[in-house]
Amino acid sequence: MKKLDIIFKTLMSLTIVIFITSCEIDSFAESDEHSFGEIIAPSNVQITANVVGQDADNPNGDGSGEVEFTVTADNAISYKFVNGDAETVKADGKITYTFTSLGVNSYTISAIAMGAGGTTSSQNITVDVLVSYVPPAELIAALTTGTWKMSKDEKGHLGVAAGLNADNSANAANWGAPIPWWWSADPLAKVNTAIYDDRYTFSDWDADAGKGKFSFNVGPDGAIFGKEEPMKADLGGDRGATSTGDPNYEYEFYPYENYEVEFTIVPFTARWDWNQDGKYEDTSAGQEIYPGEKIIFSGKGFLGFYVGNQEFFIWERSDTRIRYTTIGFDGNSWHGIINNE
Incomplete structure (x- = not known):
């Protein structure tokens, strides 16, 4: 009899638990129904x-x-x-x-x-x-010869300055000054990051299609260097990398794989002149004073330090050296210099 009483109490307890659980689930479903409201498609x-x-x-x-x-x-x-x-x-x-x-x-x-x-x-x-634009033959010849890397022994091989609109206001859609006056890297300044063993190869230029192949080799460390926010957003989360935190919020060794994308070259004209402080600024008069070229990568292709843009404006170039700018996720102009091995 005592055994039956225990069984009866156990069954009653289970019934109460099931009833309470069912009520809670039903209640949640009703609340959920009302919280979302009517879903209207665009x-x-x-x-x-x-x-x-x-x-x-x-x-x-x-x-x-x-x-x-x-x-x-x-x-x-x-x-x-x-x-x-x-x-x-x-x-x-x-x-x-x-x-x-x-x-x-x-x-x-x-x-x-x-x-x-x-x-x-x-x-x-x-x-x-x-x-109708045809890129300069000497630029194509230079790009597609040999392999490129960061010019790590040169002052200013990485840097940052403001990104400006035609009215001198900050905007990520336009290009900043051609010199990195906020910060300019000393030789080997980033030796403790993944950037210096990266290699860039341009090849297979198709003049009719106006595009070629770009190969990025991440080097022996299997990693790249860049800003935390755009890397997480564009390249697949943190991938187990550790951020430097405040104030720079960078991934010095962000695990990544070799990749190949397409590149194109388009004309670009900057409007810059020297101001009284010895810095470049937009003339704001529409004076087209700096005709040049812009390299555009497909996918998530990039050069140097990743800041979330696939367009790179060429400020200076020779057969073995290119100085470029790209506008980052933050609206600043990020600079780099690459040279040919």
Whole structure:
């Protein structure tokens, strides 16, 4: 009898637990139902294209291959652009592509509006774009000869300065000063990081397509050097790397693998002059005083110190040395010098 009483009490306890658990689950489900509300997918997706230099006499643009795309939608949180195999998320719905295949070619861009609960809506646009720019033969010859590396024995082989708009305001869409006046690395300043054994190889330039191959070898240490925030966002979390923390927040040894992407070269004109402090600044008068070139990598290709950009403006170049600038995730201009082995 005592044994039956114990069994009865045990069954009653289990029943109570199951009842309480069921109530809690039902209660959570009801609360969850009300907290999310109605999920509305984005609608009225509109995408427009501005082919740079397009007018009545130049219906396919000025030959630079540059096209500005803008997408809007109702109930959208963010936007994604798809150009071939490349996908780019832009919260503001704006992106600029530079096409490089010579002649007039048609390109189709997809814009995806992303909404609550993972809902999406999309729209495509096709543009006809003229590309007439041909990179200097001596630049192609220099790039595709030998292997490149950081010029570690040279003052200023890494550095940083402000990134400025045409009105001298900071903006990541434009290029900063051509000299790193905030900080300029001394020779071998970053010997305790992963950067100096990295090697860069440019090859297989296709003049008709306007692109070639870029190979990045991470070296014996199997790592790269860069800023914590864009590395985590772009390259796959922290990968077990340890950040330097405040104030620089860098990964000195970020585990990474060798990779190959495409590169293109497009024209770029900077507007800079010396100010009274002996620093470069935008003339703000539209005076085009520094014609040059810009290297654009596909995917997550980059040179030197990773700051989240795939576009690198060339300030100086010779057969064996290139001084460049890229605009980082923070809007600053990050500088580097590479030389040919």
